[in-house]
Amino acid sequence: MLQFGRSTVSAALQHYCHHKLVSTWSPLATAFNAPPGKRINFTREDVGLFHMPELRTFDGFYLLRDNVEHKTQELIAEAISNKRRRKIVDIFDELSDSLCKVADLAEFIRIAHPKNKYMQAAEEACISICGVVESLNTHKPLYQALSKVVEQGDILPTSEVDRHVAKLFLFDFEQCGIHLPEEERLRVVRLNDYILQLGQKFMNGASQPTTLHRRQVPESIRNYFPTSGDNVIITGLCTNAENVQMREAAHRLYLQPLDSQEELLKDLLLCRHELARSCGFETYAHRALNASTMERPELVREFIDELSDQLRPRAEADFTLMTKMKRKESGQPNALAEIWDTPYFTTQLKRQSLEAQANEFLPYFSLGGCMEGLDNLLQSLYGVRLENTEMEPGESWASDIYKLAVVHENEGLLGYIYCDFFERIGKPNQDCHFTIQGGKRLPGGGYQLPIVVVMLGLAQPRWTGPTLLSPSRVDNLFHEMGHAMHSMLARTEFQHVTGTRCSTDFAEVPSVLMEYFASDPRVLRTFARHFQTHQPISEDMLRRLCASKHLFAASETQLQVFYSALDQEYHGEGAGKGRNTTEILKDVQNRYYGLPYVENTAWQLRFSHLVGYGAKYYSYLISKTIASWIWQTYFEANPFNRQAGEKYRSEILAHGGAVPSRKLVANFLQREMTPSILAHSLIHEIDTDESKIKELIVSKI
Incomplete structure (x- = not known):
């Protein structure tokens, strides 16, 4: 039941509001507007986490682990048997399902459970399942059984979905190099391990504060940041600081190049390139985009270039407006909007021109x-x-x-x-x-x-x-x-x-x-x-x-284009040449972003998404573009359209990854997914939104 503040309203009014809420909110709203009550068990044993009886106690993870290891051996024997009675893809999916049920559950409990014993047992289960997966990745008879089916067809009738999913399983297998000669396979295993280590070290370094001796920091900006003894510590970008000097100082100092991070990133990119080449791909980007919506990096680059060309004048208009705001605020007629200003003035425009206070x-x-x-x-x-x-x-x-x-x-x-x-x-x-x-x-x-x-x-x-x-x-x-x-x-x-x-x-x-x-x-x-x-x-x-x-949708999208282009460049043809990553950053920023590179900074060394999204950072842009296209086509006229909702579920959501996503989207939208069409869809949205807000901001700036 909802509770209210007791401020100055009369008891009678509180009583009225109380009954009005009870009768107006739905049961679902009422439940979520009050914290769930603690469950006291007087009558029966705990049912276990997620209603799994094995997890009434933390040591149930050991039972789950043992059971899945036993089940794995049974399924391997079935898959490689000459008397197999099920489709190979059915066996592989059951194998995947058995492992995922333990691994996904354990991974969640490892990070979410408040009790250490559960967290530790879950972590040990994660490690154990990783060991099982590693053993599967080196199981030649299992790989050969799947490979034979993909190449020659199954002994049992299969559907198009069966064949597509079997190919996905095979690609997962081959990412570990099982199809390669033993010496080359071992090299792929070593590269994968080293890439994992490099990624962890790079991400750790990306989040570390910049520490400088006070003599290295001009006295005029020294007091903006905390100190420790003789050192000044810059913990991040002060993007919303009202003082422009503080914003600039934080940008220049926090993003200073760091040799150790540069070497980690160069090694990471080089190892990824070598891994891709060993597995038969032209670049790491080609490997990463296999079975993706965009399919290959050439299409991603076409999309980025097309979108970049159309965004440029629109983003310039955003930066012109930010410059106008900066000059008005600072009183300096020659001031220009800089890269450290964009988040600040976006927030300011929301507050000043739209009077949009979040608390309101x-x-x-x-x-x-x-x-x-x-x-x-x-x-x-x-x-x-x-x-x-x-x-x-x-x-x-x-x-x-x-x-x-x-x-x-x-x-x-x-x-x-x-x-x-x-x-x-x-x-x-x-x-x-x-x-x-x-x-x-x-x-x-x-x-x-x-x-x-x-x-x-x-x-x-x-x-x-x-x-x-x-x-x-x-x-x-x-x-x-x-x-x-x-x-x-x-x-x-x-x-x-x-x-x-x-x-x-x-x-x-x-x-x-x-x-x-x-x-x-x-x-x-x-x-x-x-x-x-x-x-x-x-x-x-x-x-x-x-x-x-x-607000500022064009410049924000241009920033995402810049990030995506940089990610593609790092994982493209030049990745194996060991070129300085900041020099690459300068070139890409000049081509794809409307604000200039700031000398003696290395923003990319703080960009931890390079680890988790290697060659896939463009995914945000593509997902946004496809979602925009679907919205404009099916829901913009009526967001409650049941016919459109049913069609969207049956032709998109129902399939998950069982049908290639490029095919799903093209069939649903009845149009080929060309880079030009994709870019046009997003530009149309930006232009439409710009016309909606123009009336609101013109009188305020």
Whole structure:
């Protein structure tokens, strides 16, 4: 039940508001607007984490590990048998499913469980499963059985999906070099291990503060930063500092070149290039893009170049506006917008020209209200509702977890979403989505229900009222629930390709598309209500809020183009030449970004995404572009269009990665995915949004 502040309202008014809330909020909203109660177990044993009886205690991980190791041996024997009675892809998917059920669960518990014994047991299970996978990657008879089927066909009838998934399994195998002569295979194994070590060291170095002796820092800016003895410590970029000297100083000092980081990055890129060449690919980018939506780096480069050309004049207009703002604020008629100014003036424009203070919107976006809005949207589009479900003792890893049953009006239960939404000590400070169990068709005709976790870092509800979300938090909630619904709405034959288990440059499309719904006034009107008075958000606030999300879209997109181009350049043809990475950065920035390179800085040495997204950083741009295209084609006219929602589910979401994503998108949009068409779609959106906000900002700047 909701609770309220006691400020100055009379007891009678509190009583009235109390009853109004109870009768107005849906049961789902009411549940999420109050913290889940702690479950006290008087009557029965704990059911175990995620309702798994093995995990009533932490040592159940050892039983799970032993069981999956035994199951693995059985499936290997079946796969290589001359008397095999199942399709090879069915056996491989069961093998993958068995390993993923333990590995994915253990990986989540390792980082999310508050008790050390569970974390340690889960980590040991992760290590054990990694050992099993490594042994599979060197199992020649298993590889040969799969390779023979891919090359010659199975002894049993197979579908197009069967053959596609079998090829994906084979590619996973060959990434470890099993198809190579033994000496070359061992070299690939060593390269993979070394790349992992280099990546970990680079990421650690990327997050370290810059420490300089006070003599190296001009006295005029020394006091901007903390000190330790004779050292000045710069912990990051002060992007929102009002003092322009502080912003500039932080940029120049924090991003100073560091020889150790430069050597790590050069070695990482060189080893990746050698690995790709050893596995038969022209460059690491070609290897990374295999089976992706864009398929090969040449198409990525065409898209980047096409988008860059069209963005240039639009981004220049953004920088001109920022320069105008800077001159007005500083009183210096010759001041120019610099690279350290862009985040600051984006924030300033939201505040000054749109009067969009985040605190102004908070009361209208209670967590329960947002969940009710999501529920209404999902019912409109797919006939799906979210039901808050009471958990049994021991089922969750913390006392403040919600469990949602996802129920279709005709198909029944589709799966479960566990909502780990609130901050707690030791919990990772990152919004993310975890697959605990993937969906798949079962031999008897049933379906293995997907189980996922959505993790956010929201403030705990207080006695004064529910958790309130800023507009950016609302976007994040819709984004992560987009991932979750991708898993829930998929209905694939194989768990290896269910839901988000698809190519990196397609996995973000459903989640980014959900952000479009979260930014549409028609959707926001259905749930943006004051958590106490239930007054709907005003049309003026709604107009300003939606417009604020599109400020400087051209320059922000140009920055993403620059990052993507740099990532492609690092992993392209010149990767094996050992050229200084800052020299490459200068060249790429001059070609793709509207603000100049700052001498004696090395921003790329802080860019940790180079490790996790090597040659795939463009995925954000492509996912955004495809989501925009889908939105414009199917939902912009009516975001509650049931016919469009059903079509989107059946032709996109239902397939996961079982059908090549390029083919999925082309069929759904009835048009070939050329770089030119993709770029045009995003430019059209930027131009449309620009016209919406122009009236609001002209009178303010």
